[in-house]
C-alpha cells in the first residue's frame with residue numbers, strides 16, 4: 001500500500017466564511033473554519049476526525065463532498081486532481097456522506113425504496129434496475145425489503161433511518177463514505193448495532209471511511225488513524241494507538257484526559273480542557289492552542305509550529321514541544 005498513491009489526498013485545504021452583519025450586510029470579518037489542512041486517506045482505512053465543536057470537522061467533510069467550495073488547496077482522488085483531471089461528478093459519486101440528522105436528509109414524501117433509488121435514476125439507471133438495487137441495499141443494511149421498501153421516513157426509528165441513509169450513500173457505489181456524527185444521535189445500543197453494520201459493509205464492499213465524531217471512544221473503536229483538529233487546523237494526526245497511547249499534542253492529551261472511561265494506567269497528567277475554544281474569527285497568533293495550553297512559551301505565542309513528523313512513525317504533531325530546537329524551553333522549564 002505504501003507505494004500506491006493515497007486514495008484521497010488533501011493539500012492546503014482552506015475554507016473561510018465571510019461574516020456578514022455590518023450595515024447593509026457588509027462583511028465584518030472571516031471565520032477561518034478550515035485553514036490550510038493537508039492529509040491523506042489510504043484505500044481501505046478509516047480515518048477518524050475528532051475535536052471540539054466548531055473546530056472545522058463538518059466543514060472539512062462538506063468540502064470533500066462538494067457541498068461547499070474551497071477557497072484554497074487541492075483535493076486529489078487516486079492521484080487525479082479536482083478541476084484538472086478529476087471531474088467534479090467523479091468526486092461527487094465516489095465520495096458520499098451520511099449526516100447526524102437521520103430525518104433531514106430524507107424526503108418525507110418518498111418511500112425508502114424511492115429514496116434509495118433516487119440517486120441511481122438521476123444518474124441514468126432505469127427505474128426497474130434502481131428499484132432492484134434499492135431492495136438489495138435495504139437487505140444489506142439489515143432492513144427486510146418486503147417490510148421496509150414501502151415505508152416513509154416517519155414510520156422508521158432513528159436507527160432504521162440511518163440504515164436507509166447508509167444505503168442511499170452506497171447506491172452511488174462510492175469508494176469513500178464520510179460519516180459526520182452519523183451515529184451520535186442514536187441510543188447507545190442502537191449506535192453499537194449501526195457501528196457493527198458499518199464495519200461489515202466496509203469489509204464486504206472494500207470501503208474507505210472518514211469517521212467524524214466528538215466521541216473519542218467510538219473513534220478509537222472505528223479508526224485506523226486519527227486526526228485531531230483545533231480551530232481549523234490539524235493539531236495531531238497518526239495511527240490510532242499512537243494518538244491514544246502516546247498523544248503528543250497537549251490538546252490531544254487534554255481531550256483524552258476528559259474521557260470518562262479511560263484506563264487509569266493510561267491517564268496522562270494533563271488537566272482536562274477548561275473553557276471554550278477561542279473564536280475562529282480571530283484565531284490566536286502563533287500556535288492556536290497557546291491561550292489554553294499550560295506549556296505555552298514565548299515561541300508558541302509568536303510562531304505557528306507547523307506539522308512535524310515524529311521519528312519512526314506516521315505521526316505528525318503541530319506543537320513546538322515536540323519539535324527539536326523549536327525554541328521551546330521544554331515542559332520542566334515551564335511547569336517547574
Ligand SMILES: Nc1ncnc2c1ncn2[C@@H]1O[C@H](COP(=O)(O)OP(=O)(O)O)[C@@H](O)[C@H]1O
Nearest residue numbers: 017031033052053054055056057058059060280
Ligand atoms: N456556512 C457557514 N457560514 C459561516 N460560518 C460557518 C458556516 N459553517 C460553519 N461555520 C463556522 O465554521 C466553524 C467550523 O464549523 P464546523 O465545521 O461546523 O465545526 P464542527 O463540525 O467541528 O463542529 C465554526 O465556527 C462555525 O460556526
Ligand SMILES: [Mg+2]
Nearest residue numbers: 057058059181
Ligand atoms: Mg460538525
